[in-house]
Amino acid sequence: MPNPVLLNNLQHADLRVLTRPGADLGDAIMGVTTFPAEFRDVQACYPIVFRKTTDGLGFEPIALFGFQDGENLFLQGQRWDAPYIPLMHQRQPFLIGISGEELMVNVDLDHPRVSQSEGEAVFKPHGGTxxxxxxxNAMLFAIHQGLQATQGFLAALLEHELVESFALDVQLNDGSQHRLAGFYTINEDRLQALGGEAIARLHQAGYLQPIYLIIASLSNFRSLIDRKNASLHV
Incomplete structure (x- = not known):
């Protein structure tokens, strides 16, 4: 279980963070939450799809790393085989804390990246950052802004009924068949059927570009399947 506490330079003077990739450090995951502000970077590497939020009442966009829980096809030992890692994953073991209107930095002391002896120092010997x-800190602020903006984006998609469920059937080189289900994507037929006024509103709000970036990202399923096939021979 996560153990987040408010970061401070007295209690955490010796805190260090392991930054190398590794399954032992929490990188063996199927995907991670993303947001429209980073879709351009994410879609260059990963499929972007939607999944239901844990309360089942809404959706969240995620970057997919694999086809099943615990599978990260971009993780090659202690190397992440992609030029970009989504910020929600890069941030670990840090989290955003909110006190009133003030943003705080929390750290999960039970995260495997936390160390007292190796990794990147968080504070200087005399207490400075x-x-x-x-x-x-800059990353966490970008995440906070990105997640806040996501709410309006998702509301617009739902208003125009642009979110639809999909299933992807995959046959691997070894003959095994797999189905990726439980995720959602953009309904391209409904998008194409939108009137000029609706399209103009989406464009004015800055939502049209991320919609098309999601659609473009789906071409990454081909390379994800290639990675899955390659993993069968390892």
């Missing part, structure tokens, strides 16, 4: 922590 390191460049690593400054970069993390």
């Amino acid at each position: 390191t460049e690593f922590l400054d970069q993390t």
Whole structure:
């Protein structure tokens, strides 16, 4: 279970963070939440799909790394085989804390990336923040802004009924068949049927580009299948 606490330079003066990729450090995951502001970078590497939120009442966009729980086809030992790692994964073991209107930095002390002896230092010997922590703060702020903007984006998709469920049937080189189900994508037929006024509103709100980036990202399923086939020979 996560153990988030407010980060401070007194209790966590010796805190270090392991930044290398590794299954032992929490990288063996099927996917991670993303947001429209980073879709351009994400779609260059990963399929972007939607899944239901844990309360079942809404949706969230995610970048897919594999076809089943615990599978990350981009993880090659201690190397992440892609030029971009989504920010929601890069941020670990840090989390955003909110006190009133103020954003705080929390750290999950039970996360496997937390160390006292190796990795990137969080604080300088005399208490100042390191460049690593400054970069993390900027990352967390970008995530916060991105997640806030996601709410309006999803509301617009649902208003125009642009979210539909899909299933992907995959036959691998070894003859085994797999089905990816439980996810959602853009209903391209409904998108094409939208009137000029609706399209103009989506464009004005900045939502049209991320819609098309999601659609473009689906071509990455081909390379994901290739990675899955390659993993059968490892």
